[in-house]
Amino acid sequence: MSKQELLQIIEKKRAELIDIVLKNGLNSTISLKYSQELDILLTQYIKDDYPNHHKKKVLS
Numbered sequence: 001m002s003k004q005e006l007l008q009i010i011e012k013k014r015a016e017l018i019d020i021v022l023k024n025g026l027n028s029t030i031s032l033k034y035s036q037e038l039d040i041l042l043t044q045y046i047k048d049d050y051p052n053h054h055k056k057k058v059l060s
Helices: 003-024 029-059
Strands: none
Touching: 003 029
Protein backbone atom coordinates (compact mmCIF):
# COMPACT_ATOMS: atom_id res chain seq x y z
CA MET A 1 0.00 0.00 0.00
CA SER A 2 1.38 3.41 -0.92
CA LYS A 3 1.87 6.21 1.58
CA GLN A 4 -0.86 8.21 -0.17
CA GLU A 5 -3.34 5.31 0.02
CA LEU A 6 -2.63 4.86 3.72
CA LEU A 7 -3.18 8.58 4.31
CA GLN A 8 -6.54 8.37 2.55
CA ILE A 9 -7.57 5.41 4.71
CA ILE A 10 -6.45 7.28 7.84
CA GLU A 11 -8.47 10.34 6.87
CA LYS A 12 -11.57 8.24 6.18
CA LYS A 13 -11.23 6.42 9.52
CA ARG A 14 -10.72 9.75 11.33
CA ALA A 15 -13.92 11.17 9.80
CA GLU A 16 -15.82 8.00 10.70
CA LEU A 17 -14.52 8.21 14.26
CA ILE A 18 -15.74 11.79 14.62
CA ASP A 19 -19.22 10.80 13.43
CA ILE A 20 -19.33 7.79 15.75
CA VAL A 21 -18.23 9.88 18.75
CA LEU A 22 -20.85 12.54 18.03
CA LYS A 23 -23.59 9.90 17.81
CA ASN A 24 -22.49 7.52 20.58
CA GLY A 25 -20.25 9.44 22.95
CA LEU A 26 -16.51 9.38 23.50
CA ASN A 27 -16.45 6.34 25.78
CA SER A 28 -18.85 4.11 23.88
CA THR A 29 -17.64 0.68 22.83
CA ILE A 30 -17.93 1.52 19.13
CA SER A 31 -16.02 4.81 19.58
CA LEU A 32 -13.21 2.97 21.36
CA LYS A 33 -13.12 0.35 18.59
CA TYR A 34 -12.80 3.01 15.88
CA SER A 35 -10.19 4.87 17.91
CA GLN A 36 -8.10 1.71 18.25
CA GLU A 37 -8.38 1.05 14.52
CA LEU A 38 -7.20 4.60 13.83
CA ASP A 39 -4.30 4.11 16.25
CA ILE A 40 -3.22 1.00 14.36
CA LEU A 41 -3.31 2.86 11.03
CA LEU A 42 -1.34 5.79 12.45
CA THR A 43 1.24 3.45 13.96
CA GLN A 44 1.63 1.72 10.60
CA TYR A 45 2.09 5.08 8.88
CA ILE A 46 4.77 6.11 11.37
CA LYS A 47 6.58 2.77 11.08
CA ASP A 48 6.49 2.92 7.28
CA ASP A 49 7.76 6.52 7.26
CA TYR A 50 10.44 6.16 9.96
CA PRO A 51 13.18 4.73 7.71
CA ASN A 52 12.73 7.65 5.29
CA HIS A 53 12.71 10.20 8.09
CA HIS A 54 15.80 8.67 9.66
CA LYS A 55 17.69 8.68 6.33
CA LYS A 56 16.91 12.37 5.79
CA LYS A 57 18.41 13.28 9.19
CA VAL A 58 21.52 11.19 8.58
CA LEU A 59 22.10 12.78 5.18
CA SER A 60 21.64 16.32 6.48
